[in-house]
Amino acid sequence: MHLLIKNAHVVGPEPFDGDLLTTDGVISALGHDLHAPAKTTVIDLKGATLMPGLVDVHVHFREPGFEAKETIKTGAQAAAHGGFTTVVAMPNLNPVPDNVDDLEHLIEKNHQDAKIHVRQFAAITAGLHSQKPTDYAGLRAAGALGFSNDGVGVQDAATMYQAMQGAAAVNAPIVAHIEDEGFKGDGVMNAGPKADELGLPGMSNLTETAQLARDLVLAEASGVHYHACHVSTATSVDLIRFAKARGVNVTAEVSPHHLLLADQDIPSDNAMYKMNPPLRSEKDRQALIAGLLDGTLDMIATDHAPHTAEEKTGSMVKASFGIVGSETAFALLYTHFVMTNIFTLEQLVNWMSTSPAEKFGLNAGHLLVGEPADFTAMDLCTPYSIDPKDWFSKGHNSPFIGEVVYGRTLYTIAGGRIAYKA
CATH class of the missing domain: 3.20.20.140 (Metal-dependent hydrolases)
Incomplete structure (x- = not known):
């Protein structure tokens, strides 16, 4: 199973603008103009983080x-x-x-x-x-x-x-x-x-x-x-x-x-x-x-x-x-x-x-080849208002409801699979 992330601003040990490829739940390549193997899911982030x-x-x-x-x-x-x-x-x-x-x-x-x-x-x-x-x-x-x-x-x-x-x-x-x-x-x-x-x-x-x-x-x-x-x-x-x-x-x-x-x-x-x-x-x-x-x-x-x-x-x-x-x-x-x-x-x-x-000794927290394909794509440029109608949690108990913020999740990928998509 392959997943190719295109045109991302990658935040890592050495930030760069480019692509990330995963294979069977593991990051297999980082770079520019990566090519997708057959039967690959492709996500174009269009410059998102x-x-x-x-x-x-x-x-x-x-x-x-x-x-x-x-x-x-x-x-x-x-x-x-x-x-x-x-x-x-x-x-x-x-x-x-x-x-x-x-x-x-x-x-x-x-x-x-x-x-x-x-x-x-x-x-x-x-x-x-x-x-x-x-x-x-x-x-x-x-x-x-x-x-x-x-x-x-x-x-x-x-x-x-x-x-x-x-x-x-x-x-x-x-x-x-x-x-x-x-x-x-x-x-x-x-x-x-x-x-x-x-x-x-x-x-x-x-x-x-x-x-x-x-x-x-x-x-x-x-x-x-x-x-x-x-x-x-x-x-x-x-x-x-x-x-x-x-x-x-x-x-x-x-x-x-x-x-x-x-x-x-x-x-x-x-x-x-x-x-x-x-x-x-x-x-x-x-x-x-x-x-x-x-x-x-x-x-x-x-x-x-x-x-x-x-x-x-x-x-x-x-x-x-x-x-x-x-x-x-x-x-x-x-x-x-x-x-x-x-x-x-x-x-x-x-x-x-x-x-x-x-x-805590968890196998997470790094965007490097060979590491688990666990990552998050964020839109850091578009403001939105915090609204519990958009939430998945049963709990709506927050003092921050109505606040205008930046940093909307576009995709959450865990183990190479999409866990959340906006």
């Missing part, structure tokens, strides 16, 4: 257990629509993939229902909320990319240390939702002047930073690859920077919404702005940008978290935490950061593709 398929190491597909919010099929379609060819799904499901049988069933369902590559994290502890460790060796052998209790911080330090030792023994990462429930309380947004103005309960920065500091000490002692999810505070960036300088094997992600918005941007008691961790101060937002630019933060991950309309209606006090991001992340970041010369396109592609693939 071709980049490595985006990689998202933090999505919630909600199946099994919460199919009203999202399914594997709709979540994968949404990711393909956003330009993602590889995603890693979180285990806060029902049943939780905390045993080999449930994990194997889930991995098979991911494979059957998705046209992109969907990898899976297994749980750190049984049922997520317990202190009982899972079978790290068995789950790893069954296909778990790593271990996470995302949505729940591991509250007991000894449990987390035991988990780190178990994950390190099977060369797997611990992917941490960093949240000390003692500091979280009933907070629904960042503690500070804006929360006071809106009359809403605030969530202290210590909710994140106190547990992160603990975990970094434990990661150094255990030697595990420790990955910090959705970093949101300036202090967290400082802690990670210090840990990296000490040689701790830590990587970290930041979510698009924490780069784009601060708590001061919340206009009212609007549930679309409720997420966990919450939008922090403008000082924190600027520290996250600086952390990406200096290499302290390694990647951008969406934390795509769909909910039903009912769950995101009314006051932030009762609404669910989380927003969707798969179908808006690249366009929003390209518009707000690349077009304003804060980031380069190459940097954005690195943080959204190459770096997450490399840090």
Whole structure:
């Protein structure tokens, strides 16, 4: 099976204008005026941008257990629509993939229902909320990319240390939702002047930073690859920077919404702005940008978290935490950061593709001969308005609806096959 991409602006190690040929799911040639073998599908991009398929190491597909919010099929379609060819799904499901049988069933369902590559994290502890460790060796052998209790911080330090030792023994990462429930309380947004103005309960920065500091000490002692999810505070960036300088094997992600918005941007008691961790101060937002630019933060991950309309209606006090991001992340970041010369396109592609693939050992993120035929074609020149009517995700919970952006996905190719076509 052959696929020939003609007349592309190729973003890679050495950008060029030309063609790309795939054979049986692998990139077989890059160059100019490539000729198509017999029975080849030809796509003429007419100068549009071709980049490595985006990689998202933090999505919630909600199946099994919460199919009203999202399914594997709709979540994968949404990711393909956003330009993602590889995603890693979180285990806060029902049943939780905390045993080999449930994990194997889930991995098979991911494979059957998705046209992109969907990898899976297994749980750190049984049922997520317990202190009982899972079978790290068995789950790893069954296909778990790593271990996470995302949505729940591991509250007991000894449990987390035991988990780190178990994950390190099977060369797997611990992917941490960093949240000390003692500091979280009933907070629904960042503690500070804006929360006071809106009359809403605030969530202290210590909710994140106190547990992160603990975990970094434990990661150094255990030697595990420790990955910090959705970093949101300036202090967290400082802690990670210090840990990296000490040689701790830590990587970290930041979510698009924490780069784009601060708590001061919340206009009212609007549930679309409720997420966990919450939008922090403008000082924190600027520290996250600086952390990406200096290499302290390694990647951008969406934390795509769909909910039903009912769950995101009314006051932030009762609404669910989380927003969707798969179908808006690249366009929003390209518009707000690349077009304003804060980031380069190459940097954005690195943080959204190459770096997450490399840090998690995924065979993705490169447009090179011999690499998998996973890539995305983008129209970077034509503006459009973000409209959930165009989305595949069941979740429409986003504060960015109506915003005019650049960066529309034209094609998403995964394994040499078309996963999305505009």
